[in-house]
Each structure stands twice: as C-alpha cells, then as structure tokens.
Amino acid sequence: MPQPSKPTKPEPALTIRQGDDTLYIQQPGTKNSWALTKENIKTRSQPFMDIDGALLFSIVPILIMVRLLRRFVDLPGRMPHVNRLLGYLWVPAVALAALDLLLHFNTKLLDDGYQLFAYLVFIGVLTSLRHYRPARTVLLAILPYVLYAVVELMLNLWDLKLLKRYDDVIDSSRGFALIWLITFALIARSQKKNLEKERLEREEEEKAKQLIAAQNVQLERMVAERTSALTQQAEELRETLTELKTTQAQLIQAEKMASLGELTAGIAHEIQNPLNFVNNFSEVSVELLQELQEGPLAKLPASEKEYADELLSDLVQNLQKITSHGKRADSIVKGMLEHSRASTGERQPTDINALADEYLRLSYHGLRAKDKSFNATLTTHFAPNLSAVPAVSQEVGRVLLNMFTNAFYAVQQRQRQGEAGYAPEVCVTTRQLPDEVEIRVRDNGTGMPESVKAKVFQPFFTTKPTGEGTGLGLSLSHDIIVKGHGGTLQVDSQPGQYTEFVITLPL
Amino acid sequence: MKILVVDDEKDVRVLFEQRFRREIRSGELKFSFAYSGEEALTYLHEHFSEVVLILSDINMPGMSGLELLRHIRQDYPVPPPPPTVMMITAYGDQHSYDEAIRLGANDLLTKPVDFAALKEKLHSLSAL
Numbered sequence: 001m002p003q004p005s006k007p008t009k010p011e012p013a014l015t016i017r018q019g020d021d022t023l024y025i026q027q028p029g030t031k032n033s034w035a036l037t038k039e040n041i042k043t044r045s046q047p048f049m050d051i052d053g054a055l056l057f058s059i060v061p062i063l064i065m066v067r068l069l070r071r072f073v074d075l076p077g078r079m080p081h082v083n084r085l086l087g088y089l090w091v092p093a094v095a096l097a098a099l100d101l102l103l104h105f106n107t108k109l110l111d112d113g114y115q116l117f118a119y120l121v122f123i124g125v126l127t128s129l130r131h132y133r134p135a136r137t138v139l140l141a142i143l144p145y146v147l148y149a150v151v152e153l154m155l156n157l158w159d160l161k162l163l164k165r166y167d168d169v170i171d172s173s174r175g176f177a178l179i180w181l182i183t184f185a186l187i188a189r190s191q192k193k194n195l196e197k198e199r200l201e202r203e204e205e206e207k208a209k210q211l212i213a214a215q216n217v218q219l220e221r222m223v224a225e226r227t228s229a230l231t232q233q234a235e236e237l238r239e240t241l242t243e244l245k246t247t248q249a250q251l252i253q254a255e256k257m258a259s260l261g262e263l264t265a266g267i268a269h270e271i272q273n274p275l276n277f278v279n280n281f282s283e284v285s286v287e288l289l290q291e292l293q294e295g296p297l298a299k300l301p302a303s304e305k306e307y308a309d310e311l312l313s314d315l316v317q318n319l320q321k322i323t324s325h326g327k328r329a330d331s332i333v334k335g336m337l338e339h340s341r342a343s344t345g346e347r348q349p350t351d352i353n354a355l356a357d358e359y360l361r362l363s364y365h366g367l368r369a370k371d372k373s374f375n376a377t378l379t380t381h382f383a384p385n386l387s388a389v390p391a392v393s394q395e396v397g398r399v400l401l402n403m404f405t406n407a408f409y410a411v412q413q414r415q416r417q418g419e420a421g422y423a424p425e426v427c428v429t430t431r432q433l434p435d436e437v438e439i440r441v442r443d444n445g446t447g448m449p450e451s452v453k454a455k456v457f458q459p460f461f462t463t464k465p466t467g468e469g470t471g472l473g474l475s476l477s478h479d480i481i482v483k484g485h486g487g488t489l490q491v492d493s494q495p496g497q498y499t500e501f502v503i504t505l506p507l
Numbered sequence: 508m509k510i511l512v513v514d515d516e517k518d519v520r521v522l523f524e525q526r527f528r529r530e531i532r533s534g535e536l537k538f539s540f541a542y543s544g545e546e547a548l549t550y551l552h553e554h555f556s557e558v559v560l561i562l563s564d565i566n567m568p569g570m571s572g573l574e575l576l577r578h579i580r581q582d583y584p585v586p587p588p589p590p591t592v593m594m595i596t597a598y599g600d601q602h603s604y605d606e607a608i609r610l611g612a613n614d615l616l617t618k619p620v621d622f623a624a625l626k627e628k629l630h631s632l633s634a635l
Contacts, residue, residue: 272597276619277518283622284525330619337597 055100055111059093062118069122072192073135082125089118112153119146134192141184144177254482257457261479264459264472268336275333279326282319289316335472336459347485349388350396352437352505356428357382359397363404364426367412376411376424383430389437389505391485396505399477399489403441403501406473409464410445410499417446435507436487442500447493456491481505508633509537509554513547513563513575514595526622535633544570548578555583558590560632562616565596565603572596573610580611591632595620 015026023036066086069075075083093114100110123146129135152170289312297308360378367374404426411424429440448456448463455461457478462471481489486506493499512523520540530536539554541547544567551558561579565572572594583589593614594607607615616625 269597272618273516277516277522279619280522280526280622281518284522288525 055093055097055114058111058115059090062089062093062115065118065122069125069138072138072188073126073129073132075125078129078132079125082128086121086125089121092117109153109156112149112156116146116149116153119149134188134195137184137188137191141181141188144173144180148174148177253457257475257478258483260459261475261483264336264475268333271329272333272337275326275329279323279330282322282326286316286319286323289319332470332472335470335476347390347392350391350393351386352389352391352396352439353382353386353430355393355397356380356400356430356439359400360404360426360428363401363408367405367408371412374408374412374415376408376426379425379427381427381429383432386430386432386437387507389507391505395480395484399480399503400439400441402473402477403503406501407441407443407445407499410443410447412445414444414446414496433504436504437507439503439505440500441503442498444498447495447497447499449495453491453493457489508535508559508629509539509557510560510562510629511539511541511547511550511558511590513541513544513561513567513572515542515564515567517542527626530626530629536629543567544572544575544578547575548582551579551583560629561590561592563592563594565594565598565607573606576607576610576612593628 015028017024017026019035021037025034025036027033066089070083070086075086093111096110096114119142122142123139126135126139126142130139148170152174155170293309293312297305297312300308357380360380364376364378407426411426415422415424423444425444427440427442429438429442431438431440452463456474458471459475460471461475462469478489481487481503488502488504490502491499492502512519520538523538523540524531527536527538531538539550539558541550544563547561547563548570551561563572563575570578576592576594579590579592591613592611593616594612595616595618596603596607597618604615614628
C-alpha cells in the first residue's frame with residue numbers, strides 16, 4: 001500500500017488519475033506511482049484523534065454472526081463452554097482498537113485481521129462440531145469466503161498489486177464465495193430443519209415408546225398384583241380345603257365312632273337276655289344238682305353213690321365254669337351297654353386340675369398295689385386359675401382314669417423291655433384356651449404305630465393280652481368326651497417314644 | 508300268693524319254676540305267666556282279684572311293660588287292693604326308674620334278676 005509519509009521529490013510533471021475512492025499519482029517516465037485514499041489523508045491530518053472505526057464496526061457483524069452461529073448450531077446446548085467464550089469475541093477487537101489508539105498502527109489491516117481471526121474461530125468451532133451435519137455444511141459454506149478473506153489479507157499485507165485481470169478474478173471469486181456461502185447457508189438451514197424434523201419425530205417416537213414402556217410397566221404391575229392376589233386366593237382356598245378335609249375326616253371318624261357305639265350297645269342288648277338265661281340256668285342247675293345229691297341220690301347204695309357223686313361233682317364244676325364265663329361275658333356286655341347309657345349325671349362346674357390330680361394318684365397307687373416294683377415319675381403342669389368346666393365329674397374322672405391307666409401300662413411295658421437308663425414318666429398338663437380347657441396326658445412309654453393309632457377309639461380294639469382289656473376303655477372315653485361333653489379327644493404318638501392324649505372340654 | 512310274670516321270653520317260665528320250686532311245691536307262691544302285655548291284660552281281666560303281684564319286663568314287642576303298667580293303674584284304680592307291680596328292665600338308670608315310679612310301679616328290678624333279692628322281697632310281701 002502507499003506510503004504517504006515517504007518524502008518525495010517533486011517531479012516536473014505528475015499524472016493524476018482519480019479512482020473510486022483513491023487518487024493515483026503517476027510520475028511519467030518512471031515506474032513510481034502513489035495512491036491516495038481518504039484514510040491516508042485523514043490519518044495524516046488527524047493522527048491522534050482517530051479511532052479505528054472500521055475495526056470497531058466490524059465487531060457488530062461478527063457479533064451478529066456469533067449470534068447466528070449460536071442459534072444455528074445450538075451452541076449453548078452443544079458446547080456451553082465455547083459458547084461462553086464466543087461471547088467475548090469482541091474483546092480482541094476492542095483491545096486492538098485500544099492498542100491502535102495508543103500505537104496508531106493506522107492500517108486497514110487490523111479489521112481484516114480481526115475478521116479473519118473471528119472466521120478462524122468460527123471454523124474452529126464448526127470443525128469441532130463436524131459430526132453435526134448442518135455445522136459441516138456451514139463450514140463448507142464459509143470456507144471459500146474465509147479463503148478469499150485470507151488471500152485478500154495476504155495481498156494487502158504484502159502490498160501485492162495484482163494485475164487487473166487477477167484483480168477481477170479476486171473480485172469475482174469474492175462474489176462466487178458469497179453466492180457459495182449463501183447457497184450453502186440455505187442448504188445448511190434446510191438440513192437443520194430436516195434434522196430438527198427428524199429429531200422431533202424421533203422425540204415423538206421416543207415419547208410414544210416411553211408411553212408404551214410406562215404402560216407396559218403399569219400393565220406388568222397390574223398383572224403382578226393380580227397374580228399375587230390370585231396366588232393368595234389359591235393359597236387361601238388350599239388352606240380352606242385342607243381344613244375342610246381335616247374336618248371331614250374328623251366328622252367321619254366321629255360318625256363312625258357314634259355308629260360303632262350304637263352298634264355295640266345294640267349287640268350288647270341282644271346278647272344280654274340270652275346271657276342272663278345262661279347264667280341263671282347254670283346257677284339254678286347247680287342248686288338242682290345239690291338237691292339231687294342231698295335228696296334222691298342219698299338213697300343210692302354206697303357202690304353206685306360214689307360213682308354218682310363223682311359225676312355230680314363234675315357236673316357242678318362244669319356249671320360253675322359256665323357261670324363264671326357267663327359272668328365274664330356279662331361284664332363285657334355291661335361295658336358295651338355303657339355306650340348307650342345316656343349321661344345321667346348333672347353337669348357341674350368342675351375343677352379339672354383337682355380331678356386330674358385325684359385320678360392320677362388313684363391310678364398310680366392302683367397299679368403299685370398290683371406291682372410293687374413299678375415306679376414312675378408323675379409330672380403335673382396344672383394351669384393356675386383354670387376355669388371350672390361344666391362336666392359330669394364322675395364320667396370325666398373315668399376318662400382320666402382310663403388315660404392314666406393306659407399311660408402307666410405303656411411305661412410299664414417299656415420298662416419291662418429292659419432299656420438302659422429308661423425313666424418312666426407320665427405327665428399331665430392342663431391349659432386354659434379361649435373357650436375351652438385342654439388336658440394333655442403324655443407318657444414316654446412304648447408308643448404306637450399309625451395302624452394302632454387309627455383304631456384306638458374303636459370298640460373292642462385292644463393291644464393287651466386276652467382277658468386283660470376289653471378294648472372298650474378308649475371308645476367309651478371318646479363317647480363321654482365327644483358325645484357327652486361336646487369336647488374333643490385326640491391322640492398323638494411315636495412308636496418307642498411317647499403317646500399323648502389331648503382332651504378338650506368346652507367351657 | 509299269686510304272682511303274674513309278664514315277659515316275652517318263654518324260658519322265663521322254666522327259670523322261675525325252677526328258681527321258686529320249693530315255694531311252689533309248698534304252695535307259698537303261685538305263678539302265672541303271660542308272654543305279652545296284651546296277654547297279661549286279658550289274664551288280669553279274668554283273674555284280677557287273685558293276682559297280688561305283677562312282675563313285668565319293660566322291653567317287650569307290642570305293648571311295653573310301662574304301657575301295661577299304665578293300663579293296670581287306670582283299669583283297676585280302687586280296692587280290692589291293687590296288685591303290687593314290680594317292673595324289670597335291662598336299663599338300671601335313673602330315668603327309667605323315675606318313669607316307672609311315675610306310672611305307679613312299686614319297685615324296679617334290673618336284669619339280670621337277682622333271685623336271692625327277689626325271694627327276700629316276695630317273702631316280706633307274703634308275710635304282710
């Protein structure tokens with residue numbers, strides 16, 4: 001560029017040609033030429049007052065571009081840090097202007113340089129955003145223009161005066177760069193729009209997906225809730241079914257017991273009368289034979305009398321056997337008849353603890369009287385303040401006696417097996433339940449297998465040797481507790497371990 | 508003393524005749540037998556004044572012993588002195604006893620009959 005401050009010697013003649021905003025001065029015959037611009041003149045005339053207006057003015061388009069760029073590529077969203085830095089893009093311009101003011105470089109190059117700097121920053125930003133397609137397109141759009149700016153700056157920097165032809169090329173390339181810029185800017189814009197649309201669609205889709213997912217989750221939850229409810233219901237039903245089955249089994253058992261009891265009583269009645277005749281006739285026959293012996297036979301000759309007496313005493317003996325076995329059958333029949341005997345006693349409030357204690361001792365001493373060597377530990381866990389139970393104390397006492405006798409029998413049997421370290425024990429526990437009283441009679445005797453357990457309440461079922469038990473004790477006990485008192489009687493046992501009878505009596 | 512025994516078991520007759528053979532032989536007691544309530548009523552209709560004591564089973568087919576008792580007490584309420592009636596039952600419980608006494612029985616014997624005790628009672632009755 002011209003150096004206006006350079007001293008020139010005046011030539012005899014100068015050719016002055018006026019350009020657009022430049023005055024060209026040519027020394028004919030030489031290659032010396034100068035160009036005068038407004039700025040040159042102004043700078044010359046007001047060197048200390050001039051602020052580089054072009055530089056400051058270039059801030060405005062740059063800031064507008066920053067703004068556009070920010071908007072276009074959504075810089076705050078993508079690169080918030082860079083975005084913030086871009087906000088200070090005016091700072092170098094102001095700094096340069098200030099420096100210019102102090103040091104007055106006084107050149108048009110500053111604003112071009114600043115603009116180029118800004119462009120390069122943009123390029124940098126766009127390059128770092130190259131994965132975003134509109135950013136790439138914008139990059140592509142501004143590159144020729146920036147290139148043009150670079151070329152122009154360099155031309156100006158080194159003060160290269162190009163040929164007119166090249167100057168035109170530069171000019172037209174600027175136009176081309178601008179058109180390129182605009183075209184690609186438009187393309188970028190439509191790309192961005194498309195992308196935006198796609199993004200929106202994706203978002204919609206995403207939203208729909210999320211909605212579906214949320215609905216799925218809700219559905220899953222409902223299904224899970226329903227399933228758990230159904231499972232719970234099924235569980236409850238199963239429990240109820242089990243309960244029902246148990247109750248049914250108990251009912252069947254009770255029914256069986258009742259009908260067996262009735263049958264037993266019926267049989268006893270039928271047998272009783274003929275048995276009475278057997279007993280009566282055998283008794284009266286003994287009397288008759290005695291009369292025969294004392295009366296007509298006494299008159300026989302001694303030789304025949306001896307033989308007759310012998311026959312007679314055999315007959316009496318036989319009749320006595322008939323009577324004694326008849327009596328035995330009679331006692332069994334009596335026991336059987338107890339089944340049909342309606343409870344005659346009045347139910348009175350009964351202290352079960354006292355009753356159990358009394359009968360426990362009674363039965364223990366009864367057994368001890370028969371077998372001196374027998375010993376057992378008697379343990380009682382009587383619930384204090386046990387409610388008085390309305391019961392026929394004689395009948396319940398009979399049941400308890402039966403339980404205790406069986407328990408002592410069981411421990412005695414086990415003791416006889418000669419097990420080392422075996423300590424017979426019979427334990428009575430009473431317990432207060434909400435609306436009933438529970439009595440447990442437990443022995444650590446021989447126990448019983450399932451097959452025996454299933455039959456213990458049946459009439460005539462006994463494991464004792466013939467003649468020792470009628471097999472009616474527990475069936476009668478069952479009758480007394482269940483039919484007579486509306487309670488329950490159950491048994492639990494492990495062979496070789498224990499047997500436990502559980503009686504409940506309603507309050 | 509004439510005694511009417513009412514029982515549906517026919518062997519009762521043989522048994523009584525053997526048990527009381529001495530009393531019968533000595534004429535102290537005289538036994539008549541009826542095998543049902545109806546038969547007993549017919550017999551009583553004809554021989555009422557003779558019968559001093561009636562021994563009746565309760566459980567009989569047809570008319571039961573208790574029905575028979577009610578008939579006796581209804582049909583022959585006034586003197587000549589009504590017969591003593593003893594009922595015989597297999598059920599020795601309080602309820603049967605109360606029922607029999609309520610209908611006018613003088614005593615209730617339980618089966619099997621204790622003949623020694625019955626003999627005692629008859630002796631004391633005939634001694635009156």
